[in-house]
Amino acid sequence: LSVGMNLTASHTYSDRVPDGNMGTSILTHALEHRPWDTPYHPDGSYTIKDVDLLHYNLIQAINEQDVYNRNFRMFGSTYLAGTPIKGLKFKTSIGGDFMYAEDHIYYTAKHMYGNSVGLLTDARKAYTSVVIDNILSYGFSSTRGFAIDIMLGHSFQKDASSTASQTGQGFPSSDFDVNSVAAEYTDVTSGMSSWALQSFMFRTTLKYQSRYLLTLTARADGSSKFARENRYGFFPSASAGWVVSKEPFWTAHRTEFKLRTSFGVTGNQGGIGAYAYQTLANGGYNYLNENGIALMTQGNRDLRWEKASQFDIGADLSFWSGALTVSADLFQKDTKDLLYNKPTSAVSGFTYKISNIGSMRNRGLELTIGSELSGHGVLWKGDFNISFIKNRLTSLLDDNDIVTTDDYHALKVDEEVGSFYMIRMLGIYQDDSQVPETLYKQGIRAGDVIYEDVNGDGEIDTVNDSQFVGSANPVFSGGLNNSISWKGFDLSLFLTFSYGNKIYQTWTGGLRLGNGEWPAQRSEALARWTGPGTSSSVPRAIYGMSWNSTKFKSTRFLHDASYLRCRNLSLGYTIPPDKSRMAGMTSIRVYVAADNLFLISPYRYIDPEVNTSLDATKMGLDCMWIPQPRSFTFGVTVKF
DSSP: OEEEEEEEEEEEEEEOOOOTTOTTOHHHHHHHSOTTOOSBOTTSOBOOBTTTBSSOOHHHHHHTEEEEEEEEEEEEEEEEEEEEETTEEEEEEEEEEEEEEEEEEEEOTTSTTTTTTOEEEEEEEEEEEEEEEEEEEEEEEOTTSEEEEEEEEEEEEEEEEEEEEEEEEOOSOTTOOSGGGOSEEEEEEEEEEEEEEEEEEEEEEEEETTTEEEEEEEEEEEETTSOGGGOEEEEEEEEEEEEGGGSTTOOOTTOEEEEEEEEEEEEEOTTSOTTTTSOEEEEEEEETTEEEEEEEEOOOTTOOOEEEEEEEEEEEEEETTTTEEEEEEEEEEEEESOEEEEEOOGGGTOSEEEEEOEEEEEEEEEEEEEEEEEETTEEEEEEEEEEEEEEEEEEESSTTOOEEOSSSBEEOTTSOTTEEEEBOEEEEOOSGGGSOHHHHTTTOOTTSEEEOOTTOSSOOOHHHHOEEEEESSOSEEEEEEEEEEETTEEEEEEEEEEESOEEEEOOOGGGOTTSSSOOOOHHHHHTSOOSTTSOSSSOOOOTTOOTTTTSSOBGGGEEEOOEEEEEEEEEEEEOOHHHHHHTTOSEEEEEEEEESOOEEOSOSSSOSSOOSOOOTTSOOEESSOOOOOOEEEEEEEEEO
16 A cells, blocks of 8 residues: 655735726826826826826826735645555545635725725635545556556546625725725625536556557546536547557668557536526615515526547657657547527527537647757757647537627637637728718718728628638647757757737727827827828828727737747756765756747737637737736756
8 A cells, every 4th residue: 555645835925017908007008198297296296187197197006006916725635545456556536726815906095996085805715626536447468468457437526616805995094904994895795606527437558569559438527517417428539559660561770650540529618607507696686675686697408518529640750769759640629519608689688698509620730840969968959849720610509690709709600719800901091082972971081991891881880891800820839949958058948939810909099090189109100191102001190080990890900910939048057066066965057047038020019929818719809918027037956
């Protein structure tokens, strides 16, 4: 018998600053202030919005708030394992993940969100996840090169969370930042949820002379997120491998070759709530001065597992005893019963219904090349990988429908999931004679944006003239990792890249050119249309004209998000062992490293690798989010 245990604990504290589309967003509104704006009056008091400034005073916002997140986390596991008879093994393990988080948002009376009396939101969340696994395995091998491994398993997982939030206002002093001294509570909420997952697993692996490999697996997963009649899903898979280079006919010296293929089904229950199939109600509603409840979500007992069937064929090649390796995989993945919040008519009392809305297909090629060369004291290792993946929606609940997922994206059969759906900008009217009569009557003139009139009715509107104009998914992406070592020195470089994906800049503050009181970006103002032939991409500047900027979601603000990024560059030196031992240590390495050292991209704003949402249907949106930081590190690694 053997017993083991591991435990990890962490505490993180993060100060937060406003970003994205918040009214006090530091980055966006710093760009929108005028060059002569100042945060203070001569007497030291703050200048304020709509009196002295166009926007909120950002210095005031930072100084008069205390916003942070505190996170306590502990996770670990313990196990009991044994071998009762030869070849038969069992292992029982219990693991847990426990998290407690605090969100503290305090605005003093001087803060623009402090309501002149001070405002505090104190939110707490507790989360626990417990997993119990029981694994029984048996392995047998014969002297003739035949081997078999069989595994039976059972797993049970339960996740539970509780939340509580209270907002108070009216504090006797900015020194008090606890709600126990608030004059009143403006909002109090709490909630609890839990869900469970049970799995039964089987796997068998067959090998013959290390040349022929076959693995068969099956698992049945049951989730409490689905109704009883749809709770369990069955997910089989099979894979086979053939090490061709071990065949007697193989004569290529120091070269290995393996073919492999697999087919399997996986299930997904993520992205939906713990009680997704049930109709939920909320309390705290006033009915003739009596406390009552109201329905909040529309249940769906027909909800079932999202299933993905994937076929893969691949090959592995190794040359010169591993000096050069190549792996290639072709795959097709068909996903059906996609889980999504399907929009519904608001007259039903609900705006969406969680449903299995359709199916999609992913096809791709993944290529990995590795190398390891040495000579004259130099060791070089390199890895390069690239992926070409294309998806398309193959069915929806109603194949004729276009389902909009937000103001920028939509779903439609034969289009990519993650596609942008908006009005296409064709250019700039260079002369009044080019403007259609119906638009001319609306005040559109030379210098304004030309939008594509899809239905040809002479009008431009979102319903009839929106179209699919690109995708947030790249044509290909990958990375390059290189390391070189020589006489104690080591140098490593890690690059990542993406090509062909689009990103929409939702921030238009410096691009409106007269629509509102926002100052214009200098580059945009200098590139604007000022007469025939002066610009085909930037419209004229005219006060009060929303046509060119905010009236429509258009490709004017849709950009190429391709990039090449240096993730890490590091240089180190390991002191010779004899000198390290003189200092009482076995190893000493001194290094300097740079993370996010450079970024090359046609994207004209800050960072093309940001998203307001990780939902695959809503990717590729940027609102001047805080970019990934560039950091430089100097360190010493010591081993005793």
